Amino acid sequence: MLEVLTQLIKQLKEAQQALEACVQQTLDAQEKLQQEVQMLQSIPGIGPVVSLQLVAGTGSLSRFSSSAALVCFVGMDVRMRQSGKHEAGRHLSKVGHAALRKAAYQAAVAASRSKSCLGCFIGR
Numbered sequence: 368m369l370e371v372l373t374q375l376i377k378q379l380k381e382a383q384q385a386l387e388a389c390v391q392q393t394l395d396a397q398e399k400l401q402q403e404v405q406m407l408q409s410i411p412g413i414g415p416v417v418s419l420q421l422v423a424g425t426g427s428l429s430r431f432s433s434s435a436a437l438v439c440f441v442g443m444d445v446r447m448r449q450s451g452k453h454e455a456g457r458h459l460s461k462v463g464h465a466a467l468r469k470a471a472y473q474a475a476v477a478a479s480r481s482k483s484c485l486g487c488f489i490g491r
Contacts, residue, residue, distance in 0.1 A: 390419065403428050412478025420470040441467045 394401040400422055407418035407428075422428070431437040438444050442463025448455035461468070 399427070399429075410474075410478075411481050411483035412474040412476070414474075414477070417470045417474045421467060424464050424467040424470075440464065441471060443468055443471065 394404060403422050404415075404418045407413050407421055408415065413421075425431070425437070425440065428437070431440065435444075439460075440463055442459065442461045442465070444460050445457050446460040447457050459468075
């Protein structure tokens with residue numbers, strides 16, 4: 368049993384290395400994508416995985432005319448339900464790309480725990 372698990376782990380590591388090499392080759396071939404990934408990684412909390420998720424999920428950040436358009440695409444815009452006299456609380460619309468929303472949340476948590484100026488601001 369242990370031998371089978373060891374073999375599976377070895378195969379997974381080889382597959383991960385092949386995938387990482389493929390991603391790097393794609394980034395090397397497309398300078399614009401590589402620049403977007405580097406720009407995203409300059410933001411506190413966004414590392415290699417989240418930056419690649421954001422670029423892959425959006426196609427290119429330059430297709431959005433504003434940050435508000437990107438927020439709507441991801442589904443992190445705030446909506447309020449109203450019906451006559453009844454007003455419900457505000458909540459995220461969640462009408463968007465769920466995986467990107469999760470990645471953005473993970474980046475926000477990482478940034479809040481960092482020692483960057485953003486982390487200090489959130490920690491106040």
